[in-house]
Amino acid sequence: MTRTTTTPGGPGAGDRGDDGVPEKGRGYRKGPVLLRGKEIPAQTTDQRLLAAGGDSDWVHSDPWRVMRIQSEFVEGFGALAEVGPAVSVFGSARTRGDHPDYAQAVEVGRLLADAGYAVMTGGGPGIMEAANNGAHQAGGTSIGLGIELPFEQGMNEFVNLGVNFRYFFARKTMFVKYAQGFIVLPGGFGTFDELFEALTLVQTHKVTEFPIVLVGSDYWGGLLEWLRTAVADRGMIGRADLDLLHITDSPAEAVAYVIERGRALAASEREALDELVEDQQDAAGTAADGS
Numbered sequence: 001m002t003r004t005t006t007t008p009g010g011p012g013a014g015d016r017g018d019d020g021v022p023e024k025g026r027g028y029r030k031g032p033v034l035l036r037g038k039e040i041p042a043q044t045t046d047q048r049l050l051a052a053g054g055d056s057d058w059v060h061s062d063p064w065r066v067m068r069i070q071s072e073f074v075e076g077f078g079a080l081a082e083v084g085p086a087v088s089v090f091g092s093a094r095t096r097g098d099h100p101d102y103a104q105a106v107e108v109g110r111l112l113a114d115a116g117y118a119v120m121t122g123g124g125p126g127i128m129e130a131a132n133n134g135a136h137q138a139g140g141t142s143i144g145l146g147i148e149l150p151f152e153q154g155m156n157e158f159v160n161l162g163v164n165f166r167y168f169f170a171r172k173t174m175f176v177k178y179a180q181g182f183i184v185l186p187g188g189f190g191t192f193d194e195l196f197e198a199l200t201l202v203q204t205h206k207v208t209e210f211p212i213v214l215v216g217s218d219y220w221g222g223l224l225e226w227l228r229t230a231v232a233d234r235g236m237i238g239r240a241d242l243d244l245l246h247i248t249d250s251p252a253e254a255v256a257y258v259i260e261r262g263r264a265l266a267a268s269e270r271e272a273l274d275e276l277v278e279d280q281q282d283a284a285g286t287a288a289d290g291s
Helices: 045-050 058-080 100-114 127-137 170-175 189-203 217-233 240-245 250-288
Strands: 029-030 034-035 086-090 119-123 140-146 161-165 182-184 212-215 244-248
Touching: 034 170, 058 161, 058 170, 086 100, 086 127, 086 189, 100 119, 100 127, 100 250, 119 127, 127 140, 140 170, 161 170, 170 189, 182 189, 189 212, 189 217, 189 240, 212 250, 217 240, 217 244, 240 244
Parallel strands: 086 119, 086 182, 119 140, 140 161, 182 212, 212 244
Antiparallel strands: 029 034
16 A cells, blocks of 8 residues: 655644744644634634633633533544544654654554554644554554644544544543553654653553553653653652653554553453452451441
8 A cells, every 4th residue: 555645844733834834734623613714713712711811701601611522522432432442642743754753653553453453643644644544554443633723734534533622631531531552752742741641640540550652762762861860860750650651662562562561551450459349348248247
């Protein structure tokens, strides 16, 4: 199969030209609605939700926004509830089709699909397109979770299950809820955001631990060194927290680690649950004997 690559100078989720102006893309998504040209609004839904000041109209409009937020969760849950095991893949929207990172992301997507995992990305160009491309080539489930941004963009052509969101927090919930692990390739602020949110959720035990892999030691090595020294040396994180990250230069190793570590964590969770149930049964039996 011939691989379609991102057109040089093409759009990205967050991409801007050298003059700082957002680059044109394939359509602006506002929930289920597609807009182009002069129909694109000056503000996103998130901007309006988070805007401070202004008149008192928000007293009447914000309660209705809750219904829209609720609908995004309902639609997301409905679309993704039956996809089976999945892995979220993150990375830059700016990565061109001839870059080595693109080829690595294609391989990650292909290997995940071959192993029976759905591949979830942000649905845009660059690394997202590449991972969806790999899953598509392997005949797997290729998922794109799009987001409304203040410039045109559209789902890449390799997505076969796409959901568009107005609110970042609703979209982020889907990435975590339906993924058995994260594979993170080189990216910018958006990629950092997803990475550190996942780390925070695992570190604080807000979610059951899942594997997180960084692909590209030359890109991520400086960050890990900073975490080991400046951050850990000051006691801002525990040394054990560094074990939450696995770094590799091999797509095959990244996929194998996510699968094997995920299985080990799931087995450990089941064992802990069985022990809890057994303890509760013993406690109930002891209470019954003493009554």
